Amino acid sequence: MKTRAQIYEREAAALLRDISMYQVLTEQQLLRLHPGKDDKVRNLLAYLVRQGRIWQDGPYYCAAPDSTGTVDWTLFAAVWVLADFIGQVEYHSIGDFPAKIIFFAEGEVYEIIYIAQGRETLVTQALKNSGEQPSRYLVIVDSAEQIGALQIPNVNGYCTVSLEGDVEYYRKE
Structure with a gap:
């Protein structure tokens, strides 16, 4: 027993x-x-x-x-996004810049990235030089207006996150 x-x-x-x-x-x-x-x-x-x-x-x-x-509020926000996908997640961990969290789901690698207002160019450049097998990205922004300034490959979605954990998702058209 x-x-x-x-x-x-x-x-x-x-x-x-x-x-x-x-x-x-x-x-x-x-x-x-x-x-x-x-x-x-x-x-x-x-x-x-x-x-x-x-x-x-x-x-x-x-x-x-x-x-x-x-408290790293950007990581705190990334945990809320991770929680939305937890049913498919096989493994998750802290990521390296610019990723806050990296996770594996359904045979794919995903990175949750936080892009603060005014940091769009820096993060876009960092992600353009990703390796041969780039991850899929979930991008957290401070406001939906930032999305138009981003030119990041392999983005599955953009989102904003409130301190209470409300996540609102967007897709770039």
Whole structure:
């Protein structure tokens, strides 16, 4: 017979991995990254906080006690986009510039990129020089008006993300 610890071991490890990797996440983000496991996730978050393995600062679950002071809001937004695709995601991780998150889904590599207002040219140039097998891109912008200034190959979609996690998708025509 399995103990409670053995039953929840895999889920706890997955939560710790996500929080350690992304540094600061809300309960809602964690619930969306682990669909269909709401009660388990909530129970494990409470347990991990009591054990001192993660910290809670208001609505945020953090990898370190002072993490909320240094939140990367662009990465935070990228997690919301990742959550929209989590049903197809096989693996996800932090990306290298300009990608915030890289993930594999249905045999394809996707990168979630955040382009702040005024950084369109810099990121466009960085992505034009991508390798032989470029990724598919999901591009987060500060405003939909930026989309017209972007000339990026292999873009599957553009989006804006509110701090509350509302994602609005766009396609370039």
